[in-house]
Amino acid sequence: MKRKKGDQETDLGATQSKEKSVFELAEMLSKTDDVDEALRFEEMICKKINESNVSEIKDLFSSKDRYCNVAALRILSDSGRVGLSNAYRYVDPLFEHDDLVLKRLCLSLIEQHNYYHTSANKRMAQLGSFPDEPIKRSVRVWLLWRTVEELEEFSTASQPLNEQIEALIGLIVSFKSKKMGVEDFFSSLSALDDIAFREYTRLSKQKAGRAHTVFHNK
Numbered sequence: 001m002k003r004k005k006g007d008q009e010t011d012l013g014a015t016q017s018k019e020k021s022v023f024e025l026a027e028m029l030s031k032t033d034d035v036d037e038a039l040r041f042e043e044m045i046c047k048k049i050n051e052s053n054v055s056e057i058k059d060l061f062s063s064k065d066r067y068c069n070v071a072a073l074r075i076l077s078d079s080g081r082v083g084l085s086n087a088y089r090y091v092d093p094l095f096e097h098d099d100l101v102l103k104r105l106c107l108s109l110i111e112q113h114n115y116y117h118t119s120a121n122k123r124m125a126q127l128g129s130f131p132d133e134p135i136k137r138s139v140r141v142w143l144l145w146r147t148v149e150e151l152e153e154f155s156t157a158s159q160p161l162n163e164q165i166e167a168l169i170g171l172i173v174s175f176k177s178k179k180m181g182v183e184d185f186f187s188s189l190s191a192l193d194d195i196a197f198r199e200y201t202r203l204s205k206q207k208a209g210r211a212h213t214v215f216h217n218k
Contacts, residue, residue, distance in 0.1 A: 023056035125158035
């Protein structure tokens with residue numbers, strides 16, 4: 001019986017995945033100009049990547065080719081088998097790029113690798129002043145969920161911080177330390193940070209969960 005082309009391509013992909021190392025697949029990905037082929041190599045790497053071989057894709061992170069950077073971030077996000085420290089080790093250089101897509105992918109990776117861990121502090125500080133509203137919202141919600149102790153640690157360890165972020169941390173600390181009520185908090189917040197004000201106002205309307213605890217169980 002004659003086999004369909006799609007079946008043959010699937011078999012070829014499976015064979016290549018078994019025969020090629022992660023390093024070889026990453027090299028092939030970086031050299032191809034065919035988008036479909038690049039995506040296939042990316043999928044193969046996702047299936048094979050783990051703690052012991054993650055270093056084999058480091059050239060994708062350091063590449064000057066933006067697509068390679070994006071592919072590397074997607075691989076770490078999609079695989080779920082690479083721990084926090086190893087993920088950040090290779091991603092850190094990309095935080096320095098003023099590239100919206102890379103920044104959002106970096107944030108997505110942090111969120112998938114326990115962004116409440118102290119290892120996320122440095123990276124969230126780097127994202128805090130980036131001029132993109134979705135990123136700003138995420139950073140401000142992240143700050144709201146921190147405890148007073150975590151906020152103070154973050155502020156101390158992340159100097160110099162953006163002045164607005166520093167002031168927002170001070171405001172949240174005062175609120176969570178019960179030095180001001182909800183009305184005073186939102187009044188001060190509206191004058192300080194419009195994005196935080198809108199996002200916290202939205203969260204304060206929730207009837208249950210973490211936000212309800214923060215704003216109504218005081």
